[in-house]
Amino acid sequence: MSRRTPKLLSYQDCGKAEKELPGKVVWVTGASSGIGEELAYQLAKIGALLALSARRQDELERVKKRCLEISSLSDKDILVLRLDLTERSSHEAATKAVLQHFGRIDVLVNNGGRSQRSLFVDTSVDVYSAIMELNYLGTISLTKHVLNHMIERKKGKIVTVSSVMGIMGAPLATGYCASKHALQGFFNSLRPELGEYPGIVITNICPGPVQSKIIDNVFTEELSKSLEKPGDQSHKMPTDRCVRLILVSIVNDLKEAWISDNPYLAVCYLWQYAPTWAWWLLGKMGKKRIQNFKSGVDADVSYYQKKAA
Numbered sequence: 001m002s003r004r005t006p007k008l009l010s011y012q013d014c015g016k017a018e019k020e021l022p023g024k025v026v027w028v029t030g031a032s033s034g035i036g037e038e039l040a041y042q043l044a045k046i047g048a049l050l051a052l053s054a055r056r057q058d059e060l061e062r063v064k065k066r067c068l069e070i071s072s073l074s075d076k077d078i079l080v081l082r083l084d085l086t087e088r089s090s091h092e093a094a095t096k097a098v099l100q101h102f103g104r105i106d107v108l109v110n111n112g113g114r115s116q117r118s119l120f121v122d123t124s125v126d127v128y129s130a131i132m133e134l135n136y137l138g139t140i141s142l143t144k145h146v147l148n149h150m151i152e153r154k155k156g157k158i159v160t161v162s163s164v165m166g167i168m169g170a171p172l173a174t175g176y177c178a179s180k181h182a183l184q185g186f187f188n189s190l191r192p193e194l195g196e197y198p199g200i201v202i203t204n205i206c207p208g209p210v211q212s213k214i215i216d217n218v219f220t221e222e223l224s225k226s227l228e229k230p231g232d233q234s235h236k237m238p239t240d241r242c243v244r245l246i247l248v249s250i251v252n253d254l255k256e257a258w259i260s261d262n263p264y265l266a267v268c269y270l271w272q273y274a275p276t277w278a279w280w281l282l283g284k285m286g287k288k289r290i291q292n293f294k295s296g297v298d299a300d301v302s303y304y305q306k307k308a309a
Ligand SMILES: NC(=O)c1ccc[n+]([C@@H]2O[C@H](COP(=O)([O-])OP(=O)(O)OC[C@H]3O[C@@H](n4cnc5c(N)ncnc54)[C@H](OP(=O)(O)O)[C@@H]3O)[C@@H](O)[C@H]2O)c1
Pocket: 029, 030, 031, 032, 033, 034, 035, 036, 053, 054, 055, 056, 057, 059, 083, 084, 085, 086, 110, 111, 112, 113, 114, 115, 134, 161, 162, 163, 164, 206, 207, 208, 209, 210, 211, 212, 213, 214, 215, 217
């Protein structure tokens, strides 16, 4: 399941998350759906104190209500804080609000983001600007404010939900891949800058396809256009499986975790160790991906489903 497969798999069932995370203050962005929502539930069950952020306050309140139902947390243990990652001028005040409420931030999970389904030749440059503003600049802006606090305390964890598309390329996602590659480059460079703070850990999470609302919310050719047919998503990794492995990665201070089913995981390995083969394979898979997209099914569906006889 990861670049550090034996390590991640051997850690997953030892219950370290249940030992380490109770009482820890965890700020999750993108907590109103998908991976962030499931993170909120699993963290709540473990007993972590939560700051939940995204743009849709009502959805965050729904997630909070469910967290309270499934855990022993009380109302004050979960802070709902509306946050738009693209409104960078609001990030300092948001950080102060979390600190005022809990007194500290132990873990920041940079999870909020949007993907893309469109060919470069058809896509406005404004879309590329918006993707970078959200996935890259929004993330590093929030990180900057939270990191100041972690540097004062000399400890903390900054966890960023990147993607296997931060490792490899993929057609229909040129801007998304660029934004996730940018995050990988940024955090892999920030980590050695923090050498005098060994208590601050930087973790990059690289999931493959996971069940969530990501395809409903993708950027397309134009900012105002959404995807007409998101297609069935059931072939993707279940959200709870991905989130469990994210928690295992966090408590074991992994620098990078690849959390994916095949063929993406295999392509990641090829990309890392035999790129010439990876480029050849992606040429083949990419053709199929574009065909799928043009025929209105999920771009990745054919790697998982056998053809009907
Ligand atoms: N699902 C996958 O296959 C997959 C694979 C690899 C990586 N990822 C990454 O996982 C992360 C979570 O995605 P997901 O799959 O869970 O998709 P999702 O269900 O669409 O969730 C995305 C979250 O990001 C939030 N968000 C979007 N724009 C925002 C903004 N401007 N400011 C603040 N929050 C914003 C959304 O909340 P609001 O709309 O309420 O703001 C939502 O909570 C993303 O970074 C994505 O790139 C996903």
